[in-house]
Each structure stands twice: as structure tokens, then as C-alpha cells.
Amino acid sequence: MKNEIIKLLKKKSFYIVTLIFILFCILTNIVYQTSMDYVTIEEVDIEELVAMNEELDLTQDEDLLIYVENLTTIKMEELKKTYRSSVQEYLVDHFLYTPIYRFYESMYILEDEELTQLYQNNLDEYIEYVKDNNWEYFLDERIQYLEERVNNTQGVEQMRYQELLDLAFYRKENNVPYDDGNYLHRSLDFLEENMVEYVNLLHDDYLTQDEEERLSFLSEKMSLHEYVITHKQDILNETNLRAVLANFPAEFGIFILIYVIMLAGSIVSEEYARGTIKSLLVKPFKRRTILTSKLLVVLLLIPFIMIFMSVIELVIGGIILGFDSLSVPIVLYQDGVLLSYSPLGYLACLLISSLGIYYVLGIFAFFISTVTLSTSAAITISFLFYLLLNVVSNLALVYPLPVFKCFVSLYWDFSYLVSHQAQPYGASLFTSLLVIFAYLFVMLCITYVTFMKKDVKNI
């Protein structure tokens, strides 16, 4: 046993893959660090609007409306260029449209000088607030407005306003500015923007297919954002170590696969290729014992590699992205229920749930390695086997032919248990385990029989 481990650890290929893995790890973490939520903001072309306004016939009512609207947009853009902080931009976007529009409306449509003067003063006042970053003022106004709406409406409408009012109160109590850099603001903003649609859909008894889908999409997103504001935990941040860890098995699974197949696929055949099998077999042990010790190494190797890789990622990710985010849980939404895991616990669960895949593939590589005595065959065939099985799994989702049920790849992934989903192919846990063990058993039987009978050929 100890010998086998030493032999594996001293191999060059092990270090090469590890080096590549570490580089990959560093790059991934840097990518995570620099990735932003790229929200594509539509650039407003001011010049185009100005040109458009010049061509309008202001004697026509319709054109006049467009004219005023364009002027409003141009003014807002100008303000945003002057006041560039995230809070100011938000305030201009969300609170200044009406005052500006009113001002131009009174000037060009109503042509009421008195009113224009009043609105001009109003607008100047607002702009002053924006300039001072005085978002609390706007919030108070919004609360006043919403309270008034709650008192004067009924039914679903009232409910909508009540929800929005609650959010506004939350913002005031927790002193959350309109700042995109603040995760609480981001969640509040999402909730505020989608609340009306959500409440409407929720109270609509006759939903179309599209609306149903939209509702379930909104339910998931809203639940997660609500979690953020109730628990004050930044669970939606995708640029920290926690997020890297949550995606770790998906992104680094290929490395686990490479390690497992490379090491399990060479552990027997390498000895034959180098001739060292002779000195191994003439030791006072039964052949069975020798093969079993190699098998045990493969079995232990798989969890060891997972831990080894996770630790490397944890250290590298921690250095690049910082460790603070580990205190924030990972929250999943499933059928109206929120599941919360600690990041490391979640990672562990995902890795454990994927053990089936790696055990089947590892033992497969071990089996091919022993039967063919060729490392390259073992590694190549194992990868092809993995690709084939993935294709089969995908086909099985589309065409549920009975023949697909014989393939282990329909059963070997247990990650659905972590997210509390249904087994994708409808198999029970017991059936899944049974199929996996049957596969392992058959492969091991053939491996043992072959190894026991194999002659060491003359060179």
C-alpha cells in the first residue's frame, strides 16, 4: 500500500497535471475576481435626438409630445454626465424624469409661464439634492407617495403598494443608499422593479404558459433577493471565493477525471511496461493481495484527489479573492423552498455526490489497464467511455428507449440529492446504487481473474 502511494506520488505526470491544475486555478480565480455583471446600458445618442427634434413639426400635437419627450431624455443624459456617482445616476434615472418632463410640458405644451417657473424651481431643487447625494430626501418622498397610495387603493393594487412601501421602509431603516456597489441595494432594486409584475401574476387566476414560466422565474429570483435582504448576506455575489467553490466541481471536474484516469489507468500496466511487475510478483504475497493493494490505492485516491484539489483551490482562491466570503452561505431555490449550505459543506456535498462517477470511471480505467496492460489504451478508452456515456445520458433524456437503462451514466450522478431535485431519469436511489455496484462488481471480477492468470511475457 505505502509502496504504491510512494510510486504514484513520485511520478512526473502527477506533478505536471498538478502544475497545470494550479495554473488553471489561479486563472479561474482571477477571472472570477475581474468578472462584473455586465449590464448592457443602452447608450442614448443625444445628437440623434437633437437632430430629430429639429426635423419635427411643432405645430403638430403628436410631434410636440415627441419633442418634449426627447428634451426630457436629453436633459437626463446631460445630468447623468454631470453627476457620475452610482447614487446620483440612479437618482436621476428613477426620480428626475417626472420633474423634468413636467417642466418641458408646461413650457412647450401648456405654454404656462407661471407653471414653468414653478417647475423650474422644483427641478432646480431636485438637482441640488442629487448634487448633494441626498438620496434620503427622495426616499422620504417615495414613502409619502406610497403611503398615500396604500391608503387610497384596494385589493391587489393596495397589496402592490404595501409591498413596495415595506421595501422603502426597509431601505430607510437599514440606511441603504441607491448605490450599485451595495448588495442590499441591488436586491432591493430588483424587488422594487419586479414587485408589481410579480404580485399581478401571483393574483392572476388564468395564466398562459409563458406567464407561468415567468412567474416561476420571478418566484425564484425574488425569493433569493428576499433572502439577501432578510439575512443581510450577499448570497448572489459571483465574484468571490464562495462562488468559485460552488462552481468548483463543475469547472474542475475534468481535472478530477484526468487525475483519476491517469493514475488508475497506469497503476497496473506501468508495472508491466517497465518490467517491474516481476520484482513485485516474486515477493511473498499472493497475486490477489498485490492487486487488492493497488485497488485500495485507487479507491482511496479518488477522495484524496478531491480533497487535494479543493485545498489547493481554497488556498489559491483565498489568496486572490480573500476568505471573508466563506461565512456567507450558498442558497439554492427548489420548488418554493430555499436550501442553505455553508460553502465548504456545499462543496463537500457536491463532491461526495459525484463519487459514483469517478469510482465507475476509475475502476474502469483500472480494469482496462489490467486487461490490456497498456497505459495508453486504458487512458484513451476510459475517456472515450466517459464521452460515450455522456452522449447516452443526453440521448436518454430525449428518447427514453429501454436500452439506455443499461447504462450506468443514468444513475451515477447524485448531485440531484444536494439540490433536492428529482432523479433526472426517475430511478430510485436504491436502483442507482445497485446499478453502480453491479458495474463495479463485474469490472473487478474480470480484473481479478485476468490478473491471477496472466503470464509475464518474455521480452
Next chain:
Amino acid sequence: MEILKVDKLCKRIGKKEILKDVSFQINEGDILAFIGPNGAGKTTTIKCILGLQRISSGSVVINGYDLKKNYVKAIERVGSIVEEPDAYLYLSGMENLKIQARMYKNVVMDDVLRVVELVGLENRIHDQVNKYSLGMRQRLGIAAALLNSPRLLLLDEPTNGLDPEGIKDLRVMLKRLAASGVGILISSHNLSELESFCNRVCILAHGRILEETSMKELKEMDDTKYILKVKDTSLCKRLLMDNDRVIDEHYLEVVRDEEDVASFIRLLVENHVDLYEVKKENMSLEEAFMKRKDGDGID
């Protein structure tokens, strides 16, 4: 005491008979030269004795344990080098030996140091094996074979790659081991190397034992070679037999036993050939072997 007994060993692969009724034995202190041309089955025999290849029929008994029935016990006190000296090239010589030592119950660090010293690898033992020359790898292989203080040593062409110094060391070492009661089997195609220190010989060809005898007997086989110096060899040509030959105008080589050489000399004198000198030459092991093969009509 009998250490190895091979009895009617047969090995078939498919329909091809690789070994047929191979029987021989090695006693305490024996050094058996295992001789045969390429493809005779030397390596296969050794592999069968070590359990590396399965025996089709017949039996191998080592230290009183039947190989088939009690493999672990039988193999416990056997040391071997088969074909190339195999080592994990990416490990150092020392690590290789430690790995091997760990697989025996009673072998400790002292044993490792002892065998390293025995084969004279102290200076290079911590280097990676892929930096070793063939001769050094051979020494490492011998060290590994000696780790478990074997009672039976099976060496498949151990002189490959060794320099003359190395061969001499090996010879001394094997003699000492034999003197302490170890039974040794050495196969080699370089027969002259074995002549000087093996006490028994086993000749193998086409999977069969042609001869199993003591070295002394082999050397003293009836046929002995004589070199004769005469005044003019052309006069003797009609008197020669099949195995004899003319070396040049003065020298003749004849193969006769003592009785026959006397009558041959008489014949020369009767035929008025002037005889200056008669010299007896022992045939080398190699020549005896080649002659034996020819006699059996096998190439």
C-alpha cells in the same frame, strides 16, 4: 540439502510446447550454469520457477514447498533477476531498495545498507536510477535480489552490462554465497564466464534438457582435443577423421581420447610423418556444448 527441485516441468502456450519435461535440481551450495541458445527456454524456465508464468504440468518445489500449493512460503527465500534489471527509473536506487525491502517481513534498513555495500553502490545509491548505467542497474538488481537473504538465487544473464571488474566481483560474491549454503542458478550465453566457478551444468535446447551434469564431468568428457606439430601436414590428410582439421602446414588439430591419440601417433610414425610436438587441450565449456548440440543433430 535440496533447495530447488524441478520435476517434469512443461509449459505450453496454445499448441506450442515451450518447455518439455524439464527436470533438474539444485542443492545447497550448488552453482548451476543454465546454458542454452536464444529461445531455448532458459528465461521461461526461470519465470515458471518464480511463478511469473503458469506451469502447464510438472512441479516446482522450493525449500520443500510446492510452488503451486504454497506460493508465498515457497517464494519467501528466493532472490532473482529476470531479463533486464527492473527498477522504478524515477526513484533513487535507495528508494527502489526500500520499496522492495518493505515487501518482506524480516528485512530491515540494515539489510538494505548491507546489500548496497555488497554490490559496491554506496556512492551512487541516492541518485535516480535513470542516471545509472546498465552495469549499475545490474548491480542494483543483484542488491535487490539479495535483500531477503535468499536460500535460492535465480540469476538470468546477470553478467549483461557488467564490466570485467564487475564480473569478477560477482564471481567472488557468488562463490561466497554458495559457500554459505545458498543454491544458485545462473543462465548466460557467455559460457566461458561461468566455467570457472559453476560446479554443475544444465544444457537446455528447444525446451528440453540435453544434459545435466557436473562441470567436472563435462570438462572431462571423453573427447579431448590435441594439437600436433608435424613437419608437413599435407602428408597426414588421408589419416584424419571427420572432427579433425588441418590448421596450417605444421599444425593439426585432432579430437581423440587418450587411447585413440596414442594409436594416431603410432599411425603417423608408421606413415613416416615427422612429429615434433603433441599438446593436450581441454575443450572449453562452450565448445563441449556446441559439440553436444551437434551430436544431437540440433542446430
